[in-house]
C-alpha cells in the first residue's frame with residue numbers, strides 16, 4: 001500500500017488494531033501486548049496508565065513507529081506504518097512524530113539550539129534557525145539557545161526536549177513519563193505545555209504516566225494490565241484514577 005504526504009496532516013488519528021508484541025521465543029517468551037485495539041483522535045491528549053510491566057512503554061513505542069508489533073497493525077491516518085520498510089518508516093517518523101523521554105536524552109556537549117536542531121540534521125536537513133528559536137520561545141527558553149544542558153535545571157532540560165520534539169511541528173506527540181524525573185511544580189509546567197500543544201495545534205498526544213495528577217491533564221485515561229486495555233476513563237479526576245489503579249494492582253486505598 002502506498003502512503004502519500006496527504007495521508008497525515010495536522011492532527012492524525014493514531015490507531016492500533018489487535019496489537020501483539022512478544023519478546024523472545026518459546027517458553028521464555030514475554031507477551032508484552034496481547035491484542036490491543038485502540039484509536040487516538042486528533043486534538044486529544046490520552047494518558048496510558050497501569051501497573052509496572054503492563055505494556056505501557058511497549059504500546060507507546062509501537063504507536064510511535066519505534067518498535068514493530070509481532071502481530072496486528074498500527075495506522076497513522078491512512079498509512080499502515082507497521083508494514084513500512086525501515087527507511088521509509090524512519091523518514092516518516094522524523095517528520096510526523098515527536099517523542100519525549102523521561103530522561104530528556106539531550107546531548108550534553110551540544111548547545112540547547114544544537115540539541116533542538118539535531119533530529120533535522122540527522123535527517124540531512126539544513127537547520128532552520130528561526131524555527132529553532134521559535135520552538136525554544138514557545139517552551140519559555142528564549143535567550144537560552146547557547147547554554148549547555150548541564151547549565152539548565154531538570155525542568156528546563158525537559159523543555160529543551162519538548163522544543164526538540166515540536167520543532168518540526170509533528171502532528172503526533174508521544175511522551176514516556178515526561179514528568180517522572182521532575183518535581184511536581186515543574187511537572188505541571190511541562191504538562192501544561194503538552195496540553196497547550198494539543199489545544200492550539202490540534203495535535204494527537206499520547207503520554208505514559210504513573211502519576212494520577214499528571215493524568216488529570218489528559219482527556220482520557222487508558223488503563224492497561226497484563227498487555228491488554230482493561231478500562232478507559234473520560235476526563236477523570238486524580239482521585240478516580242488513583243482508585244482505579246489501586247483496584248488494578250489488587251489493593252484498595
Ligand SMILES: Nc1ncnc2c1ncn2[C@@H]1O[C@H](COP(=O)(O)OP(=O)(O)OP(=O)(O)O)[C@@H](O)[C@H]1O
Nearest residue numbers: 023030031032050051052053054055056057058059
Ligand atoms: N526488550 C525487551 N526484552 C524482553 N522483555 C521486554 C523488553 N521490553 C519489555 N519487556 C517486557 O515486556 C513487559 C512489558 O514491558 P513495558 O516496559 O512495556 O511495561 P510498562 O508498563 O511500561 O512498565 P513500567 O511501568 O515498569 O515502565 C514486561 O514484562 C517487560 O519485562
